[in-house]
Amino acid sequence: MNKKLIEEFSALLGKERVLSETEELLCYSYDATSKGFMPDVVVFPLNAEEISKIVKLCLKYDTPVVGRGSGSGFSGGSLPLKGGVVVSFTKMNRILELDEENMFVTVEPGIINADLKSYLAGKGYFYPPDPASYEFSTIGGNVAECSGGPSAVKYGVTKDYVAALEVITGEGEIINTGSKTVKNVSGYNLTQLLTGSEGTLCLFSKITLKILSKPETNSLILVSFGDIDKGFKAAIRLLKLRNRPSMLEFMDKSSIESVKSYFKSDIIKIEGKFLFIIEADGSQADVDKSIGEYEKILNEFSPIFIFASGKDEDKKVIMDARKAISPSLRKYGDLKINNDIAVPVNKIPQMLSFLEETSRKYEIPVINFGHFGDGNIHVNIMLEKNNAGMVQNGEKAKYEILKKTVELGGSLSGEHGIGLEKKEFMKLKYGDYYMNILKNIKNVFDPQNIINPGKIF
């Protein structure tokens, strides 16, 4: 790293907003993947103008620049693969405007999803996207990765809420895309192009999100089936309802087994081959009506256990069972390959069979759960770090699972992104011509290839 660049950053931002000591940099070198790459310097801008100047300095010194929220990503999106500059959004975490008449909120990218949610809840509003990381991931990261979560089955994913962006391109220019209008046809939809672009086209400085009125209440159902086909058919029926569930999480046999021995409760049973946690939200009357309707449908398919409740203590127990999946996995190994895939909903049973076969074939635990309504399966390939043969088999399994995903018309990633973790697999789905379109779009926004280089392709 050129010392002069660090000096220029210090002159621009003040020394307290520039980190360059190894022990300081270390904190910005990792994310939720097991990988780590050291940045050369970390900077903390306060606004778009500063980011623009930072990018222009990076251009001058031909140095990579990578945006970073909380570093909670599962695909390596915020890792400085080629060193260079990490732009931390920690100091850009303000709510800039709550526009109650138009129902939009404008925020800086560094705000934590949960902080935004609770601020809005206090005002009677609701921002649905709820990635598992919502308590620590930032809205900027969520927009970069187009994060989803359990609520996507009813409410959609991050892209469905992004109305307008202020961004800094790879040329250090500030542009504004979109508007606070639902309808907007004036030139290409750059807002949607930049959402989910994994931090490779620009850095965000302002994000305007659509918000909803807060649902009054919710109730949950935990239901399990001894037969995959019956569970599948029941869940498909729920998806056809106009008042479809606001959550439709599932565990397959493997994760039921994993949780069973880890989680104990007096009121619910974790058993069977296909288990669902189902939520209805809305007014009390609507929730009661929906839960009644869901129960009626579920009972047509002979569940082996069903429990519904709107009581806080019961809902906590049900959600605790869901949250128990990840810690329960530890017994299977100390290395987890977290493979986030999405298949068309009706291919879920076929995919689950394939995952079971793959587990048998390689003699490694493959534990699966996810968001049924959007075909999003979190496949956890459990390995022992020090068992080289096993790790190699795990990588083979990952490859075969992604190949099968593409065969079934699915997506290589549902909500984690491609980043570093899956870039070598893009060719499973896309030909050279398609990949060149992506690269050329990258080139439009970042001709010197300094914004988060080495990701996606």
Next chain:
Amino acid sequence: MNKKLIEEFSALLGKERVLSETEELLCYSYDATSKGFMPDVVVFPLNAEEISKIVKLCLKYDTPVVGRGSGSGFSGGSLPLKGGVVVSFTKMNRILELDEENMFVTVEPGIINADLKSYLAGKGYFYPPDPASYEFSTIGGNVAECSGGPSAVKYGVTKDYVAALEVITGEGEIINTGSKTVKNVSGYNLTQLLTGSEGTLCLFSKITLKILSKPETNSLILVSFGDIDKGFKAAIRLLKLRNRPSMLEFMDKSSIESVKSYFKSDIIKIEGKFLFIIEADGSQADVDKSIGEYEKILNEFSPIFIFASGKDEDKKVIMDARKAISPSLRKYGDLKINNDIAVPVNKIPQMLSFLEETSRKYEIPVINFGHFGDGNIHVNIMLEKNNAGMVQNGEKAKYEILKKTVELGGSLSGEHGIGLEKKEFMKLKYGDYYMNILKNIKNVFDPQNIINPGKIF
């Protein structure tokens, strides 16, 4: 036009799918704007492979190629500005797959929106986007322009339903974007980039749309206020409801006056300064509940007339009043500048005042109505074709209205697109750098600039 190209088309498609006589071409030279441009040849492909070959021939002969659905656009998107080849999608109007488990329908671009709607209704499904032209506009045209309509207030616009596309780029290559999954993060979101790209980046050959279950029924309210502010506040309250209206159309004073003398009814009154037509849809119980809630809110703001009904004959009368706007305008002039703008919802009153001022300033009728929930105002500047001074004033008014729209944070077009009609106004909103990004994206998909040249920029 090169005779050889026409010969090559005939060899490829057969003579019956190639038109080149002047009287035949005339039918493909106009749209809903008052402009017309003659194509040199019209071709009727049956599939992506044929379209690919057509585009490759156009590349060889360096000839523009423009896709055309029904030619019902208001922005000139389907007009062959520079002559060349019109690709008519008339013969590509099939429903290719109804995927009931995943709730998607895959169609060819030439299918009429209304035909798709009625096919789906017969199966219990629902595709919401409902541009005013839905009885004759094609899904391909709707996707190209990202069409909206009254239902957008609850259901969103075309882009919210496009899940996957098969397209032919300006290099004649066939690519597939998106997937039948709600969650999909693998490379940039080309599906959303191509939706609303106004036929300038590619030609569509297959479109996969998300569908919903059909609402059981609907009811309507017609309500008018003598005071703009009260009407505005009432409508804003409706938008905050979780069960927000599925339609929230408005007429301002000018269109109320226009319709008043044209439309007569025994059951409803067209009067006041701000009039709304409001729909609730869903199950009978939900509709009744919503209508009750809407009426309660509306009555808090002292409407001068309110009428609600779920009866077919009453609903027809109410919708007839809405449909009367356009024909009622004819008395004001024989030339209409149809200016489709969108402003943030809370700027509607300010925009309506400005429109009234503009009308007074230029002494020309400016009649306004539209979709309140998305701030989408259809501004109708009424002129006399043979009065040159008046026409000139109309153009000045159009310019000032667009300028004001941008000042209020709005969009130059809500649902009609930029096309030819507004390309000179893009600079009101976007700087050179932004416009260059759009042009460079065009260049990625269409390096020889043969796909619908001269539109947007």
